[in-house]
Amino acid sequence: MNRILTLFFVTILVFSCKNTDEKQNITDKKHSETVSTPITAIVIHGGAGTILKENMTDSLEKAYKTKLEEAVTKGHEILKSGGSATEAVVETLTILEDSPLFNAGKGAVFTHDETNEMDASIMDGSNLNAGAVAGVMHIKNPIRLAFEVMENSPHVLLSGRGAERFAQARNFQLVPPSYFYTENRFQSLQKVKKKESNQTAFVDPSIKDSKFGTVGCVALDQNGNIAAGTSTGGMTNKRWNRIGDSPLIGAGTYANNKTCGVSSTGWGEYFIRGMVAHDISAMMEYKGVSLQEASEEVIQKKIPALGGDGGIVALDKEGNIAMEFNTAGMYRAYINTEGELYIGIYKE
Amino acid sequence: MNRILTLFFVTILVFSCKNTDEKQNITDKKHSETVSTPITAIVIHGGAGTILKENMTDSLEKAYKTKLEEAVTKGHEILKSGGSATEAVVETLTILEDSPLFNAGKGAVFTHDETNEMDASIMDGSNLNAGAVAGVMHIKNPIRLAFEVMENSPHVLLSGRGAERFAQARNFQLVPPSYFYTENRFQSLQKVKKKESNQTAFVDPSIKDSKFGTVGCVALDQNGNIAAGTSTGGMTNKRWNRIGDSPLIGAGTYANNKTCGVSSTGWGEYFIRGMVAHDISAMMEYKGVSLQEASEEVIQKKIPALGGDGGIVALDKEGNIAMEFNTAGMYRAYINTEGELYIGIYKE
Numbered sequence: 001m002n003r004i005l006t007l008f009f010v011t012i013l014v015f016s017c018k019n020t021d022e023k024q025n026i027t028d029k030k031h032s033e034t035v036s037t038p039i040t041a042i043v044i045h046g047g048a049g050t051i052l053k054e055n056m057t058d059s060l061e062k063a064y065k066t067k068l069e070e071a072v073t074k075g076h077e078i079l080k081s082g083g084s085a086t087e088a089v090v091e092t093l094t095i096l097e098d099s100p101l102f103n104a105g106k107g108a109v110f111t112h113d114e115t116n117e118m119d120a121s122i123m124d125g126s127n128l129n130a131g132a133v134a135g136v137m138h139i140k141n142p143i144r145l146a147f148e149v150m151e152n153s154p155h156v157l158l159s160g161r162g163a164e165r166f167a168q169a170r171n172f173q174l175v176p177p178s179y180f181y182t183e184n185r186f187q188s189l190q191k192v193k194k195k196e197s198n199q200t201a202f203v204d205p206s207i208k209d210s211k212f213g214t215v216g217c218v219a220l221d222q223n224g225n226i227a228a229g230t231s232t233g234g235m236t237n238k239r240w241n242r243i244g245d246s247p248l249i250g251a252g253t254y255a256n257n258k259t260c261g262v263s264s265t266g267w268g269e270y271f272i273r274g275m276v277a278h279d280i281s282a283m284m285e286y287k288g289v290s291l292q293e294a295s296e297e298v299i300q301k302k303i304p305a306l307g308g309d310g311g312i313v314a315l316d317k318e319g320n321i322a323m324e325f326n327t328a329g330m331y332r333a334y335i336n337t338e339g340e341l342y343i344g345i346y347k348e
Numbered sequence: 349m350n351r352i353l354t355l356f357f358v359t360i361l362v363f364s365c366k367n368t369d370e371k372q373n374i375t376d377k378k379h380s381e382t383v384s385t386p387i388t389a390i391v392i393h394g395g396a397g398t399i400l401k402e403n404m405t406d407s408l409e410k411a412y413k414t415k416l417e418e419a420v421t422k423g424h425e426i427l428k429s430g431g432s433a434t435e436a437v438v439e440t441l442t443i444l445e446d447s448p449l450f451n452a453g454k455g456a457v458f459t460h461d462e463t464n465e466m467d468a469s470i471m472d473g474s475n476l477n478a479g480a481v482a483g484v485m486h487i488k489n490p491i492r493l494a495f496e497v498m499e500n501s502p503h504v505l506l507s508g509r510g511a512e513r514f515a516q517a518r519n520f521q522l523v524p525p526s527y528f529y530t531e532n533r534f535q536s537l538q539k540v541k542k543k544e545s546n547q548t549a550f551v552d553p554s555i556k557d558s559k560f561g562t563v564g565c566v567a568l569d570q571n572g573n574i575a576a577g578t579s580t581g582g583m584t585n586k587r588w589n590r591i592g593d594s595p596l597i598g599a600g601t602y603a604n605n606k607t608c609g610v611s612s613t614g615w616g617e618y619f620i621r622g623m624v625a626h627d628i629s630a631m632m633e634y635k636g637v638s639l640q641e642a643s644e645e646v647i648q649k650k651i652p653a654l655g656g657d658g659g660i661v662a663l664d665k666e667g668n669i670a671m672e673f674n675t676a677g678m679y680r681a682y683i684n685t686e687g688e689l690y691i692g693i694y695k696e
Contacts, residue, residue: 128621128654134591135507155590156620159483160508162589241510242503243482250598250623272504273476275598278623282630306476 038222040079041319043334044072044092046102047213048265048311051329053346064101065343068333071095072343075219076335085227085261086124086147088219093120093143093231096215100182102331103213105141108180108233110189116180118233119247120146121157125226125255132247134159138174139167143231146247148172157247185236192237212327214246216263218255218315226317228253228261228277235268244268250278257317259284260291265330266303266310274303280314291315295322386570388427389667391682392420392440394450395561396613396659399677401694412449413691416681419443420691423567424683433575433609434472434495436567441468441491441579444563448530450679451561453489456528456581458537464528466581467595468494469505473574473603480595482507486522487515491579494595496520505595533584540585560675562594564611566603566663574665576601576609576625583616592616598626605665607632608639613678614651614658622651628662639663643670 046068075092079085097105108116120142121132131150134157139145148170149158158166164174214232221227230253232246245251245268252268254277255261262277271277276298283294295314303310304326311325319337323330323344333343394416423440427433445453456464468490469480479498482505487493496518497506506514512522562580569575578601580594593599593616600616602625603609610625619625624646631642643662651658652674659673667685671678671692681691 123621130621153588154617155588156617157591157596159589159591162587166588239510240501240503240514241507243505243507248505248596248598249620250596250626254623269502269504272597273471273478275602275623275626278598278626279630282627283634286631286634 039319039337040076040220040222041315041321041335041337042072042075042079042088042092042217042219043313043315043321043323044068044075044096044215044217044332045263045265045311045313045323046096046215046331048309048325048327048330049212050327051331051345056345061345064331064345067096067099067101068331068343069341071217072333072335072341075217079219079221082222084223085219085221085225086122088221089122089217089227089229090143090147092217092219093215093229094141097141097143097231100184102215103185103233104215104231106180107182107185107213109185109213109236111234112193112237112239114186114189115177116233117238117241118142118231119244120229120231121247121249121253122146122150122229123227123249123253123255123261124150125228125257125261126223128256130156130249130253132157132249132253133163134243134247135241136160136163136167137177138164139172140175140179143229145172146229146231156249159243160241188236196237212265212267212310214265216253216265216313218261218263218313220261220315220317220319224257224317226255226257226261226315228255228263230263230265245271245276248272250275252277254278254281256281260314260316262312262314264310264312266327267308270303270306270308271310274298274306274308276303276312280312284316291320291322295324299324299326387667387685388424388568388570389663389669389683389685390420390423390427390436390440390565390567391661391663391669391671392416392423392444392563392565392680393611393613393659393661393671394444394563394679396657396673396675396678397560398675399679399693404693409693412679412693415444415447415449416679416691417689419565420681420683420689423565427567427569430570432571433567433569433573434470436569437470437565437575437577438491438495440565440567441563441577442489445489445491445579448532450563451533451581452563452579454528455530455533455561457533457561457584459582460541460585460587462534462537463525464581465586465589466490466579467592468577468579469595469597469601470494470498470577471575471597471601471603471609472498473576473605473609474571476604478504478597478601480505480597480601481511482591482595483589484508484511484515485525486512487520488523488527491577493520494577494579504597507591508589536584544585560613560615560658562613564601564613564661566609566611566661568609568663568665568667572605572665574603574605574609574663576603576611578611578613580613593619593624596620598623600625602626602629604629608662608664610660610662612658612660614675615656618651618654618656619658622646622654622656624651624660628660632664639668639670643672647672647674
């Protein structure tokens, strides 16, 4: 009897010690089953930061929720009607870029020089193709230009005037800087500049207090393809053609059908140093943890340990959704595989 | 007897199934022992590409080897005399930038518009701090400006004119574009432009044939700190203020004392999509593989699977060195923990 028990124990151990190749096979099988099931999911953010209920009016809160719902519903409709994840990301982010509520497109914050310099990126998890633009000043929808770079250039990242020359060659209309003027953002810049009195030219204490209003979207389409995209005006009062994490693949945006898609928002410098979007994917791929575990580890431990703050939205190939942030709030919404709509602003 | 054998078998299995936390402890112990041993190591590259013996003259080969030896020896002397890994990286890369042999600083290739737009980045593995510049046109040593961004700005990545305004504010002398003129690189541009006859404005078939001459350095200092840096003129005939992988943390450059430091060279777009430098580190951190295994997996399997080519140099916290490339050759050199000098150009 003892011998039988021991053998039973051995058998269990042998099975629990199966090599990773076999685990991979099991995962691959699951994946191909997933691909054949027409599930869809979409998750978006409109920035993380010091977003507190006591600083919010009912009408403003309603305006945010309405716009988040409009955007996520648009993306979901595209997915439901068989559209691709990249299409859903572009169309969803276009709605958020066109709203002055968010720091992207119309509503982009002002630089130190009172200009608007916008960044955006998109990644297609089916082939790891990617496109991004940094520091564009005359592009109504930077996410559409990022998509164009991905689809119709041999490059991943174009910047400044060069990116706009590419846009013109691809028949994008340039818009005048006045399109991006919003009184609200302009006054924010003046306020930040006033605070600077004690500042050297090289360290900007106001960064920590800047609102982050980056927008992002991750979608899973009926073919099992994941795409992620991010768009931003960057940080109020930014200088020296600073580029943040939003246009950087692996930092602000990452998508890989094998693991997940991620869009980041927060203090970009820390998200670059932490390689946030790729780190979550790598932790899933190499450590075998879930999307939620990886997202928590990166956003609640690794980024705060560096001194940074912000958040991410993400989803995996099974449509599981993660929305993780270490700030007071993050504008966010999803429609999951069950078709359930969720909209959130504050911590819960 | 059978029962004893079975129990013995169980014991072995139990040990082989030890959880990863325990493995981590063992690694941590090793690490603290390593830190107290004053070992140093340094590895550099001067670009990977179609570098073939039959296309090389003896005198040119000698010139490359002499310059690689000068650079790696300089960095090694700094490390041996107790200098930091970041200092070794900056001084070593400055020598390579100042040589017209390499595509960085003096010797940078020409853009489509007959300008020189240079990128550089550096990362300090002790604190994950990083600095980078993209598209600078008047900076003699872009790696020094990247270091300045890391040390004396709240940002990671500055670009174009803004990066140069920052440089001026930090008392860098700007040099005229003529400083970067080399007849050799200018003729390369003319040759590539001639080849373009059949080309649309948006897909550049000459990219695949462009020489990659990016320079990079990874160093391990006596305090156990790893730093990595990369500098480049990008690709001949590049347009639209294209930014490659060299100034991008996680793609062209990554350093983390916990794992390794990496500098990449090759077809930048694929190195961004593959997140090459961070992927090697993540594979070591989460999968527990060696630097050599991770480097081979990424450079010999993952990047070719995407369609890209190039190589990396890297070292880990124990001073193990990896120099992996999937092209015909890569200019490279190291001085390892034993003080042995190695210089290589072709495949071996």
